Amino acid sequence: MLLVVGIIICFTHIFATIGSSPIVLWHGMGDSCCDPYSLGSIIKLIERQLTPTPYIHSLRIGSNIEEDQLNGFFMNVNHQIDYACQLLNADKNLSKGYHAIGFSQGGQFLRAIAQRCPNPPMLNLISIGGQHQGVFGFPRCPGDNITICNYVRELLRIGVYESFVQDHLVQAEYWQDPHQEATYRKVSVFLADINQERIFNEQYKTNLLKIGNLVLVKFLRDTMVYPNESEHFGFYAENNTSKIIPLRESSLYINDLLGLKIMDQQSRIKFLESDTNHLEFTDQWFIDNIIPFLKD
Template identity: 80%
Template sequence: MLPVVALITCLINAIVISGSPPIVLWHGMGDSCCNPLSLGSLIKFIKTQLPDSYILSLRIGSNIVEDTSNGFFMNANHQIDYACKLLNADTNLSQGYHAIGFSQGGQFLRAVAQRCPSPPMLNLISVGGQHQGVFGFPRCPGDNETICNYIRDLLHLGAYESFVQNHLVQAEYWHDPHKENTYRQASIFLADINQERTFNEAYKTNLLKIRNLILVKFLRDGMVTPSESEHFGFYEENNTTKIIPLRESSLYLKDLLGLKTMDEQSRIKFLESDTDHLQFTDQWFIDNIIPYLKD
């Protein structure tokens, strides 16, 4: 029989372990891991709802300035590799974690789920992530207008040129419905994780390991074009007036990522917020997101 002190210690440890799983955040374009006006504030808010939670907000770079810059100019594949190393090095995540990606952080964390299954991702929550890419760049986040104007010029001049693909993040998920063949051949990130270049069985196997895929679409989105990309929808080829929803897409019908399987198992959740991009109330977050973070 265990001594009383040892027994009490075991019970305390069990209570700590039984708390809510760790949470990993990945910010969007023009933001950083710890901006007090965005993710920094959100971390504090989550703590009010889940006070015992461990939260890691991914910083891609040695400081916040690098983190922000890398969201524009660091090859997305290199960012995924960097993030995977951070996750593997954090012993707090070894038993699994919930992931929340904001805007481009949504598809980046999906790539993490597909490429880096250890430590295990539990629920993947994509808040405004562009999973079928974008074909438009209507508004710039924060105080980054000069950078955004430069990016717009590069995208329209040669999004699929090798140099642009390797050095401009937004080009790596630029999806031109009038150049589908070029997109599939040249896109070094999105076309790869969406199985549009070659089929990678591990991508499907690994994504199927997560519990749920929660997709948040903003109904008044003025930044993502088309906003249906946030639910895996996209334009019909050569037609920017018609959207092909996820369940009618070849990605779904061929089950290239396991999305059809997950959907049939009720493991894909299609959520909406009747607001602009990444704009949501505390109550909306409590009602719609917090439940997926509790266990």
């Protein structure tokens, strides 16, 4: 198992530009902070669209890009959140607030940041394909990570809710089996906690309500996230994978455990869609749908 020796930041500017709110990015599974063809292209797109050019802080979990990529599979999510919180607190450019954009699993990780680490303040949280009610399936491997993904699948098969798997496999920590809901709520080390399914934490709700907008992007042709409705906080009904419970019919919303009902009533939750596969959006779609939330 990977031993993490450090966490550093990959960023595009040394000093923040006055008059433009900073932006924090968190990549998805199998990706890294600084790949020029993934987040690197997003950074360049944002820089072309916003004037003045904003300070952009792309989280890198590890001492190099390889560690960052591997930690997206094998570093306990709670440890990742703790380290990321320390990095954000130490970054003076973020002290007055920042917009956050999470890609795939980076979406729910940044939501955990909002709930657990309200300082520096998060202005808008943009989740692009984040699995906020978890996943129940691991169908396709991103990029060149076939060997790693096969290992992950084997661990999930052996026992997703075994303590060793929960403590060391990222994807197991947001795996929700609708046929084992009681077990999931009892042993899930990450998702069940941030979704208030075990012990209610009033601070999680208070902190999430501090953000301006929660922007949720669902990919209509998603072949990676099952069910893709999780990207809008929907999920399978208990013991029934033929039925989806949308956010507004869920106990999370009805009991307002995270303040999502309040935010929705205030029109602060934006439900966006892309008629494409997972994270396969065009530059123009990003410009039309995401850039407006990055403008002060």
